[in-house]
Amino acid sequence: MHVLIAYATAHGSTQGIAEHLGKVLAAHGADVEVRSAGDVDAIDGYDVFVIGSAVHDQRWLPTAVDLVRRHAGELSGHPVWLFSVGMPGALRRPLNRWAYAEEPKLLAQFEGVLEPLGHRLLSGVVRPDQLPWTGRLAFRAIGGRYGDYRDWSEIEAWAATIAATSAIDS
Numbered sequence: 001m002h003v004l005i006a007y008a009t010a011h012g013s014t015q016g017i018a019e020h021l022g023k024v025l026a027a028h029g030a031d032v033e034v035r036s037a038g039d040v041d042a043i044d045g046y047d048v049f050v051i052g053s054a055v056h057d058q059r060w061l062p063t064a065v066d067l068v069r070r071h072a073g074e075l076s077g078h079p080v081w082l083f084s085v086g087m088p089g090a091l092r093r094p095l096n097r098w099a100y101a102e103e104p105k106l107l108a109q110f111e112g113v114l115e116p117l118g119h120r121l122l123s124g125v126v127r128p129d130q131l132p133w134t135g136r137l138a139f140r141a142i143g144g145r146y147g148d149y150r151d152w153s154e155i156e157a158w159a160a161t162i163a164a165t166s167a168i169d170s
């Protein structure tokens with residue numbers, strides 16, 4: 001089973017998640033390539049696709065959106081899994097609901113374009129130097145805490161689901 005994991009990142013945390021997904025899927029027996037979405041030209045030869053992006057202003061980064069839109073026709077015949085990397089982990093309850101509420105908006109970017117088998121909104125890394133001053137003010141106002149919120153066991157469990165559902169394990 002040949003798996004392409006394509007990601008778009010601004011500050012590296014999404015790449016780290018993509019690489020970890022790749023390691024877990026490889027351990028399940030997949031032949032995995034992990035590539036930056038902007039470097040992917042052709043997508044023939046892959047059986048399963050895992051495509052993810054950092055979230056900025058409740059949207060994916062353009063290179064990942066472009067990849068999906070450009071190859072929507074080819075992708076539609078294959079299992080496709082999407083993941084978004086945002087900041088739900090950086091917000092306390094109940095304000096983290098705001099972050100999870102962006103999930104429908106993220107999926108709406110691909111409405112009528114692609115029907116993924118699944119989508120995960122994962123927590124990434126939020127550091128003050130990544131945000132403009134307006135973003136830092138807004139982040140403080142909503143009680144955000146800076147840090148690395150990547151949940152590796154959640155990521156591994158999701159990879160196991162992908163492996164089981166996409167016939168990688170068989």
Ligand SMILES: Cc1cc2nc3c(=O)[nH]c(=O)nc-3n(C[C@H](O)[C@H](O)[C@H](O)COP(=O)(O)O)c2cc1C
Pocket residue numbers: 008009010011012013014015054055056057058059085086087088099102123124125126127130131132135
């Ligand atoms: C300019 C900017 C805007 C962001 N907007 C959102 C957002 O709308 N929703 C969200 O959940 N996270 C948002 N984040 C948090 C990032 O998605 C999070 O830091 C993620 O880990 C970034 O991934 P990366 O390290 O791969 O770039 C934003 C971060 C930045 C720098």
